[in-house]
Amino acid sequence: MATSAQDLGPLLDKDGVRLTVDDTIATVTLTNPAKRNAQSPALWRALTEAGRLLPGSVRVVVLRGEGKSFSAGLDRQAFTPEGFDGEPSFVDLARGGDTELDATIAEYQEAFTWWRRSDIVSIAAVQGHAIGAGFQLALACDLRVVADDVQFAMRETSLGLVPDLTGTHPLVGLVGYARALEICATGRFVAAEESVTTGLANLAVPAAELDAAVRDLAAALLAAPRDAVIETKALLRGAQDRTYEEQRAAERAAQARRLRDLAGVGE
Structure with a gap:
């Protein structure tokens, strides 16, 4: 990249989240290292807003x-009785109706x-701790590159809760049901080597x-034509949701679209 995304003016910078864009690459940074980038509803709203602000070039x-x-x-x-200022506490949520509780979690x-x-x-x-909501945020991404000091852990079950921030589906898909259950139910740490060998991470490197x-991986992804990557x-x-025959059909349809596009032939 000619310039760093961090050198450009942010499109968003609030509640512990900063979004910068450098042409085809966007960087979303969690910006509260003093609290180890702990998460809150305000941070989640900022992350949602970051997704909506992405330019089409990204x-x-x-x-x-x-x-x-x-x-x-x-x-x-x-986990305190008062919770966050201006936000419903866990106790408030539990005392609310089913519809309201479901809508809040959604x-x-x-x-x-x-x-x-x-x-x-x-x-x-991902470097250092990626615990609970942090683990689930890493799981939300397509790919994970981790530092050799990474420590993944899913602690919700240990607290009497469940992972509810969309992490269970990708975790099972990456490491399988049995290992996912063991990781969640025990709350243990998963370090860099295991994360790569189990498919949880794509690559582990020294922290430095x-x-x-990540820049090298981004460059490699950008080398392929955009529409081919999308397809x-x-x-x-x-x-995973299709049968073998359904997947064959999906491949044929996708390839037909690519061939027509490359040949300049309209459907």
């Missing part, structure tokens, strides 16, 4: 956290859903090389 989105930890999970203030989940849009490829650059490794991503994302 092809790759990098998610990173400032400081020694990617994200240590939900801010501990959430709103929180929006921060974790847009990373797998078909028109972008998202990469989580994390940013460079390929859609094929792979839908494969």
